[in-house]
Amino acid sequence: MNYRWDWSVLIREPYIDWLWSGLLLTLAISILSWAVALTIGIVVGVARSAPSRVARLLAGIYIDVFRSVPPLVQLFLWYFVLPEIVPDGVGLWLKRDLPYPEIVTAVVAIGLFAGARVAEQVRAGIEAVGAPLLPAALATGLRPLQAFRLIALPLGLRAIVGPLTSEFLITIKLSSLSLTIGVLELTAQSRHVENYTFQGFEAFTFATVGYLVIGLCATGLMRLIDGRIGGASLRKATT
Amino acid sequence: MIVLDDVHKSYGPQHILRGCSAEIRLGEVVVVCGPSGSGKSTLIKCINGLVPFERGTITVDGVSVSSPKTDLPALRSRIGMVFQSFELYPHMTALQNVSLAQIHVLRRSQKEADERSAKILTRVGLGDKLGQRPSQLSGGQQQRVSIARALAMNPQAMLFDEPTSALDPEMINEVLEVMQELALEGMTMIVVTHEMGFAQRVADRVLFMDRGEIVEDTPKEQFFTAPASERARQFLKQVLTH
Ligand SMILES: Nc1ncnc2c1ncn2[C@@H]1O[C@H](COP(=O)(O)OP(=O)(O)O)[C@@H](O)[C@H]1O
Ligand SMILES: [Mg+2]
Numbered sequence: 473m474n475y476r477w478d479w480s481v482l483i484r485e486p487y488i489d490w491l492w493s494g495l496l497l498t499l500a501i502s503i504l505s506w507a508v509a510l511t512i513g514i515v516v517g518v519a520r521s522a523p524s525r526v527a528r529l530l531a532g533i534y535i536d537v538f539r540s541v542p543p544l545v546q547l548f549l550w551y552f553v554l555p556e557i558v559p560d561g562v563g564l565w566l567k568r569d570l571p572y573p574e575i576v577t578a579v580v581a582i583g584l585f586a587g588a589r590v591a592e593q594v595r596a597g598i599e600a601v602g603a604p605l606l607p608a609a610l611a612t613g614l615r616p617l618q619a620f621r622l623i624a625l626p627l628g629l630r631a632i633v634g635p636l637t638s639e640f641l642i643t644i645k646l647s648s649l650s651l652t653i654g655v656l657e658l659t660a661q662s663r664h665v666e667n668y669t670f671q672g673f674e675a676f677t678f679a680t681v682g683y684l685v686i687g688l689c690a691t692g693l694m695r696l697i698d699g700r701i702g703g704a705s706l707r708k709a710t711t
Numbered sequence: 712m713i714v715l716d717d718v719h720k721s722y723g724p725q726h727i728l729r730g731c732s733a734e735i736r737l738g739e740v741v742v743v744c745g746p747s748g749s750g751k752s753t754l755i756k757c758i759n760g761l762v763p764f765e766r767g768t769i770t771v772d773g774v775s776v777s778s779p780k781t782d783l784p785a786l787r788s789r790i791g792m793v794f795q796s797f798e799l800y801p802h803m804t805a806l807q808n809v810s811l812a813q814i815h816v817l818r819r820s821q822k823e824a825d826e827r828s829a830k831i832l833t834r835v836g837l838g839d840k841l842g843q844r845p846s847q848l849s850g851g852q853q854q855r856v857s858i859a860r861a862l863a864m865n866p867q868a869m870l871f872d873e874p875t876s877a878l879d880p881e882m883i884n885e886v887l888e889v890m891q892e893l894a895l896e897g898m899t900m901i902v903v904t905h906e907m908g909f910a911q912r913v914a915d916r917v918l919f920m921d922r923g924e925i926v927e928d929t930p931k932e933q934f935f936t937a938p939a940s941e942r943a944r945q946f947l948k949q950v951l952t953h
Contacts, residue, residue: 607761608798612812612864613788622811623800630802705846706801 481671482678491675494661495682501578501647501657502686506640508583509590516587517594518625521603523616531591538588544649547581551653578650586643593635598628601706631706637694641687658682712737712899713758713868718767720753720923727753728764729923735868735901740894742910742931743903745920746946751903752795754920755870758901759790772867788816791861795873797853799845805832805856806841809863817864824863831859835889851882858889868899875906905950911935919943 481487519531538546551574555563570576602624609619651660662679666672698704713735720728727750735741743751756762758769760776760783769776774786799808809828813819819827829841835855845853854874861869871890875883887909894900894913904910910917910931917934919927921942927934938944 605798605800607756608792608794609800609812610784611759611761611787611790611792612860613784613816614812615784618815622815627800627802702802702844702846 475673477674478669478671479674481665481669481674487665487669487675490656490661490664491658491678491682494656494658494664494679497575497656498644498647498658498682499686501575501582501650501655502644502690504579505582505586505647506643508579509586509639509643512584512587513590513594514629516591517598520591520595521598521624521628531595535588535591538585539592543582543585543646544652546585547578547649547653550581551577574650574653574655577653578647578655582643582646582649586639586646589639589642590636593632593639594628597630597632597635598624600628601631602626602628627706630701630703633694633698633701633703634707637691637698640690640694644683644686644690712739712772713901714768714770715754715758716768718754718757718764718769720750720757720762720764727923728757730767731920731923731925732767733918733925733928735899738897738899739915740898740900740902740913741916741918742914743901743918743920744905744907744910744946744950745926749920750923751920752872755792755872755901755903758870759787759792761792784816788812788864789867791858791864791866791869793854793857793861793869793871793874795876797845797850797857797877799853799857799860801845804842804844805837805848805859808845808856809860812860813863828859828863831862832856835859835862836885849882850878851885854878854882854886855889858886858893862893868901869893871900871902871904873903873905875904907935907947907950919946921946 482491516531516534519527520535522528522531555566558566566573605623605627606619609623610616614622647657648659650657656664658679662672662675665675669675715731715733718728718731719726731754733741743755745751753762757764758771758776764777771786771790774781776783776786800811803811806825806828809832810821810824813824813827814821829838832838832841835858837852837855837859840848840852840856845856848856858874874890875886878886883906887906890900890902891909891913902909902914914931917927917929917931918925919934919938919940919942926940927938927943929939934943935947938947
């Protein structure tokens with residue numbers, strides 16, 4: 473192989489700027505879609521554990537649909553199809569006035585997909601760790617909603633912080649899909665550098681290390697929280 | 712004070728309680744025993760409405776447990792319950808476990824509740840464990856926290872479902888002592904247990920259950936010296952020789 477290595481692309485203008493902006497964008501999309509995923513996941517996961525049959529059914533449909541359709545397809549649906557099928561005014565707004573439309577769409581699409589997976593974890597946590605304590609809570613005179621809010625939900629959420637780490641990592645990796653709708657995140661910028669300099673190996677090494685560092689930070693953060701709240705001992709209690 | 716009248720309960724095709732009737736008077740201590748699977752847990756969970764039943768009535772102080780008009784949470788707050796496996800909230804300290812329902816059911820202030828919790832935990836011998844999580848406590852200590860959690864609500868009666876069955880032998884007594892003290896103070900108690908020593912010391916009456924029926928309901932002296940049914944005799948022979 474007669475590839476000519478030249479690591480200096482990684483510190484030369486403008487490539488260094490491209491790569492850094494890609495890294496920051498990846499970080500931003502990851503964090504924002506994770507926030508969406510957590511919010512959706514908790515709401516839908518709670519609905520999935522609710523006494524109301526309608527709520528459980530709707531939440532179940534959400535989870536099944538969003539977990540089953542490939543995230544890339546979902547991204548295309550939100551970006552290309554949605555503006556065409558909503559009323560004209562809304563479609564026009566989506567195409568013309570929505571700020572950073574690609575980024576917002578990517579955050580929403582990835583967040584909704586990951587949210588379905590988080591919801592399933594939330595449901596499982598409530599069912600396995602939170603719900604078994606409901607009779608004891610009810611026996612003290614707490615009303616069902618209070619028992620759920622004060623005991624089953626916080627316990628269920630504490631128990632799943634560890635398992636949620638891999639959902640967080642999946643969300644980070646999914647951010648690279650957004651390049652397909654034109655978001656210049658880390659993977660896109662690496663290709664960009666490759667196209668200009670033919671130094672693809674160096675650019676993608678940068679991307680690899682970037683994803684690795686973000687992923688390790690996410691893992692460390694989740695582990696720290698899990699340790700703080702004693703999640704591991706809660707999970708052990710159920711087995 | 713607690714009256715059960717012809718209570719029937721089924722899980723699917725399984726007829727678990729087959730017409731149970733009994734009356735527990737104020738200040739009485741009633742021990743419920745019988746083979747495993749005979750419906751003891753189901754019966755006492757019917758009393759505070761944790762398990763719904765199809766037929767018959769249960770009243771607590773004249774209030775029907777199964778009537779849709781009854782404020783069930785309010786009724787439950789007046790009956791303490793202690794479970795076999797403690798069922799403490801693992802993410803809270805002993806103090807928080809005992810304070811929670813005082814704050815959210817009795818609307819006591821945090822300070823008021825914590826003061827009362829500390830007092831009761833001290834009474835059950837855990838004054839130095841207020842800040843411990845359940846996982847940092849022994850089984851006997853956890854069960855005493857659970858008793859304290861129930862007592863903190865100033866209950867009119869206490870239900871115990873095999874409170875010592877999950878404990879190592881050396882911890883059984885510390886829990887039984889707390890229960891015995893309660894009984895001496897005049898607490899109305901229904902205790903599912905196989906601790907026949909406790910029954911002999913503390914109980915006024917013994918209910919013997921078998922296959923969903925209350926086979927015997929007799930004063931304790933009679934139960935231990937001259938049980939009326941063959942099934943109770945068999946059962947006694949088994950538990951007393953262990
Ligand atoms: N939630 C339930 N669903 C189905 N069957 C149950 C349930 N709870 C108890 N049972 C059945 O009811 C019977 C009596 O159980 P239980 O009241 O726990 O007995 P005991 O406390 O005397 O050992 C058992 O046969 C048990 O399998
Ligand atoms: Mg039982």
